[in-house]
Amino acid sequence: MTDIALIEAAAARMAGHIRRTPLLNAPLLDRFAGRRVFVKAECLQWTGSFKARGGWAAVSALAPEVRAQGVLAYSSGNHAQGVAWAAALHGVPAQIVMPSDAPAVKIANTRAYGAEVVLYDRATQDREAIGRALAEARGLSPIPPFDHAEVIAGQGTIGLELAQQVAEAEIDAATVLTCCGGGGLTAGVALALKARAPGLTVRPVEPEGFDDVARSLAMGRILRNATLTGSICDAVLTPQPGDLTFPILKRLCGPGITVSDEQVLQAMVLAFQHLRIVVEPGGAVALAAAIFAPDLGEVVVCTASGGNVAPALFRAALDRFAA
Amino acid sequence: MTDIALIEAAAARMAGHIRRTPLLNAPLLDRFAGRRVFVKAECLQWTGSFKARGGWAAVSALAPEVRAQGVLAYSSGNHAQGVAWAAALHGVPAQIVMPSDAPAVKIANTRAYGAEVVLYDRATQDREAIGRALAEARGLSPIPPFDHAEVIAGQGTIGLELAQQVAEAEIDAATVLTCCGGGGLTAGVALALKARAPGLTVRPVEPEGFDDVARSLAMGRILRNATLTGSICDAVLTPQPGDLTFPILKRLCGPGITVSDEQVLQAMVLAFQHLRIVVEPGGAVALAAAIFAPDLGEVVVCTASGGNVAPALFRAALDRFAA
Numbered sequence: 001m002t003d004i005a006l007i008e009a010a011a012a013r014m015a016g017h018i019r020r021t022p023l024l025n026a027p028l029l030d031r032f033a034g035r036r037v038f039v040k041a042e043c044l045q046w047t048g049s050f051k052a053r054g055g056w057a058a059v060s061a062l063a064p065e066v067r068a069q070g071v072l073a074y075s076s077g078n079h080a081q082g083v084a085w086a087a088a089l090h091g092v093p094a095q096i097v098m099p100s101d102a103p104a105v106k107i108a109n110t111r112a113y114g115a116e117v118v119l120y121d122r123a124t125q126d127r128e129a130i131g132r133a134l135a136e137a138r139g140l141s142p143i144p145p146f147d148h149a150e151v152i153a154g155q156g157t158i159g160l161e162l163a164q165q166v167a168e169a170e171i172d173a174a175t176v177l178t179c180c181g182g183g184g185l186t187a188g189v190a191l192a193l194k195a196r197a198p199g200l201t202v203r204p205v206e207p208e209g210f211d212d213v214a215r216s217l218a219m220g221r222i223l224r225n226a227t228l229t230g231s232i233c234d235a236v237l238t239p240q241p242g243d244l245t246f247p248i249l250k251r252l253c254g255p256g257i258t259v260s261d262e263q264v265l266q267a268m269v270l271a272f273q274h275l276r277i278v279v280e281p282g283g284a285v286a287l288a289a290a291i292f293a294p295d296l297g298e299v300v301v302c303t304a305s306g307g308n309v310a311p312a313l314f315r316a317a318l319d320r321f322a323a
Numbered sequence: 324m325t326d327i328a329l330i331e332a333a334a335a336r337m338a339g340h341i342r343r344t345p346l347l348n349a350p351l352l353d354r355f356a357g358r359r360v361f362v363k364a365e366c367l368q369w370t371g372s373f374k375a376r377g378g379w380a381a382v383s384a385l386a387p388e389v390r391a392q393g394v395l396a397y398s399s400g401n402h403a404q405g406v407a408w409a410a411a412l413h414g415v416p417a418q419i420v421m422p423s424d425a426p427a428v429k430i431a432n433t434r435a436y437g438a439e440v441v442l443y444d445r446a447t448q449d450r451e452a453i454g455r456a457l458a459e460a461r462g463l464s465p466i467p468p469f470d471h472a473e474v475i476a477g478q479g480t481i482g483l484e485l486a487q488q489v490a491e492a493e494i495d496a497a498t499v500l501t502c503c504g505g506g507g508l509t510a511g512v513a514l515a516l517k518a519r520a521p522g523l524t525v526r527p528v529e530p531e532g533f534d535d536v537a538r539s540l541a542m543g544r545i546l547r548n549a550t551l552t553g554s555i556c557d558a559v560l561t562p563q564p565g566d567l568t569f570p571i572l573k574r575l576c577g578p579g580i581t582v583s584d585e586q587v588l589q590a591m592v593l594a595f596q597h598l599r600i601v602v603e604p605g606g607a608v609a610l611a612a613a614i615f616a617p618d619l620g621e622v623v624v625c626t627a628s629g630g631n632v633a634p635a636l637f638r639a640a641l642d643r644f645a646a
Contacts, residue, residue: 276367277599
């Protein structure tokens, strides 16, 4: 069960290994958005996304003799890199199950961190079944992408940093928007802020058409996405909120928000122009909401969760919105 | 005369106004470069370049009654934004003389910070003469782009941060590469490191064909560039090293290094891929040298000095090196 103590313990194990990412803002971005927008730049984290935190937290929490057998993860790409990187730094093997249509850069980087990558077909195969079989065959410890107490705790360390950073910026009330797939980041940040900065309210952001979390929150029970293909936001496409994450979201978060692919692409370009950071589509949904969604108040904090974007897609975004 | 005391005083005046930018690195970038590469990400600084530091240092150092009259700067773009931004935050007017061929984004941003922009023709007009006439007409205080004790001190605060950051990374010897135009950044960083991290040696980096500083260092006297057009690295194109900066460079720096436009474009793409930061050509010359120049030792620290890049040029870099 993730709570503030587990998050603080994860933060302690991360010291010296995980970056305290900057909270960025820019007057010209604020002018465009019509409100103050603060961006937690987790694209600058090791491996290019916040998933390095959950990976490190989970791998470091294993008993040494268990960890030595190796770890296994299934992931569309950022969790893959986070776990591969954390395993490499702990000197243990990692096997990563990735969809064959994951961005090439994510597959290549996961291999570059030293992990063995096993590809599967997202449309016809069940990654959890594949992962279970592989884990049993080699005695690997599975590190799920979000529904895992230590993974949630690892992502929650972002909330600890945010609590300090908004205090330094003399902000005591704000809406905090998170890029939300299965809810690990959102749950962790919500738990940390509830304990350390209770004036901040977390709201999850998803791509239009893949709003399982928003609908689940509205209905009060877990609902699934109808499909998992057809969005540019690969990093936040998950079947449904987790059994561990959803109760936390339901207890602590405000309503979900959705954004269009067009808004996401424009948010990526505004981040390029005004913050000089590279954000991938799934990592830009919260920024897109921070800029474009109505009725969020005068101060919005958002996560820029990852920056592992295919160059062709980034070029297309620039073509579309910075011509 | 800039010395460590003036740099420390500038740092004290900047507290709460200037960002302590992160020192980034990435294992996959190190693998590509064949050495450890640390990047001081000043593209994440306010206004998108380190020039916010010199601008703030100089504007804040003026006597209040003098400052109230307003300030004037001539600049290809980043110093323009730095001074415009600093003047706006001090509540004083700014007039900025910019070449008509400066990147449109830099002219637009300078205006957006509230400054009055006066355009001139880089090939036929003398910006210093224009600036002097304007300054006299309105009683404005000129803030030169590099040859000014407080501007050098402001840029030198990067050196103070670097000294702390390399110590945190347990590095006690390294080559420090700076993006070098007139030498303000290089001189300031060299002074700060001489006092706070004497195991680090600064070497200035310039674009091929615009290597006035490298040639001046080699000859021991100030030499000029033959031309100031024809490079993509607009931010570091200056006629010659300054009367204040050059003696500091001569006393403290190692030999200059030059890089090709091709190396600069590829460095921009590697920064996009591995560090998820946006770096402009002139701000990427030091990173290009850190990656491609021979015989720099096992650990190289470089400045990524700015990120105000025209989207079309960034797309071209991605087309060329991330296809």
